[in-house]
Amino acid sequence: MSDQPIIDLSEPRLASSWSAATGSWLPAVILLLVTIVLWEAAVRIFAISAFIIPAPSEIAKSLVAQWGTLMQATLVTAGEILFGFLVSVVVGIAIALVIVRFDWLGRALYPLVVLFQNVPKVALAPIFILWFGYGLAPKIGLILVIAFFPVTLSMLAGMQSVDRSLLSLMNSVGASPTQILFRIRVPHSLPNLMAGTKIAATLSVIGAIVGEFAGASDGLGYVIQFASTQLDTALVFAALLLVSVLGIAFYYAAEILERIVVPWAPKFSQS
């Protein structure tokens, strides 16, 4: 077990993982660049009007020209996403805990949660504006109803997949339901929960933009709507680009969080 390995395999393995990493990135980057070049060329050759499809260079120009406005809007939207995401995660976890810990309440709550999941929540946006006005509150509410579900569902799945014989061990020494919940079920559910959290991060971006579409005076969603009424399609695309960057940033933030919270999860283990 503790024998020295006769052949050191670490060097070639590292090399191959490095080439695998660049190998997986490189084709995507090349395709992206080719697409941008073709796009630029097509718009120029066919003289497509800028308010239908702006050339990438036009989008870049707009991005630079409106940088101050766009950054301000990005900050507002990022704040909504972050706040809404955190509320969704906290509420999602709380619902999952209640369902698992209080059996009868769980049986009452779970079908309703699933039922609610089938409501087209984007359609709730106007109602939230009606109730909470044009500020931060309706966006948070909308992100919450869109993003809590994957958190609740993934955590439930994790808490309910604890091995029966492990529960037998705990029961045999007289562990209380609360002890089993917090010492076994909750930590056991963390890898699942983190997977659900990543989905919630992506959905939070959608929730914020939809919330801003429905009624806002600031944020990237507002910029997109405003610019499209002005037929400033280049600005629409510039804002879209920033929304995508936000989405990717939040997703990777959730991924980093995952590595910190569950370094022991099977997907991170070396062997």
Added chain:
Amino acid sequence: MRIETIRAAGDRPAHIRHDDLISAKGVSVVMARQLILRNIDLSVPKGSFVSLIGPSGCGKSTLLKVLAGLVQPTQGSVSIAGLAPVEAARKRMIGLVFQDANLLPWKNAVDNASMLLGIADKSLSRSDLRARGQEMLELVGLGDSAHKRPNELSGGMRQRVAIARALALDPAVLLMDEPFGALDAITRDSMGQSLLEIWQRTGKTIVLVTHSIDEAIHLSRHVHVLGIKPGRITESLDIALPYPRDLSVTEDPEFVRLVVQLRTMLRSSHQPGGAS
């Protein structure tokens, strides 16, 4: 049936003695309208090593769960040092080991080893628990792997941690359900040997469920053979090979004779015994 004949002779089965740590009397288990176990009489002398062997579906695991208090017998009773199994388990008299080590992947070996003890005895401090966990890891030969997480341990090592976790309770009896069933043959042999050494050093009573004839004879003092449909003890065999035993015991002519005898018993245990 041999055991039933003995039972008929007096109100207490002749083979149940006063120094028995575990005694099961007339245990039957019905689950989902199926008779899983029928009229089991079993006695486990204090400090002995007893194996339960039988074909798949004979209910040997269910019998172990009955002894552990995890399954309530439909009929009959079990006592562990005079206590009902559930009470005995609450008093930390029962250590359980299953086929899957079931370690907590977020805890290292030493914290896994002391995890159940921490639940059972809230008065122990973190450092008490660590010390106890470390002591048990050393007992199972994993003293220098205390800070490794389960995913850094091999299957055999994980099972050693599971044994350490059971021993940390300082139980009177160790109930083991095919603990080496998922391990390769070589690891299995060395785990069996380690278990024997642990048994001799600690003087625990061990009940082992296995489907390995060699393992049962190599390790135990008494082997009970279970038959199927319904699960019942068909025969019992005393293993007279002297302790301490090591793997060379498997070359002993007496060992070979016992293997043949046990195999014959197992073959006849495959015949359903619905009647009688």
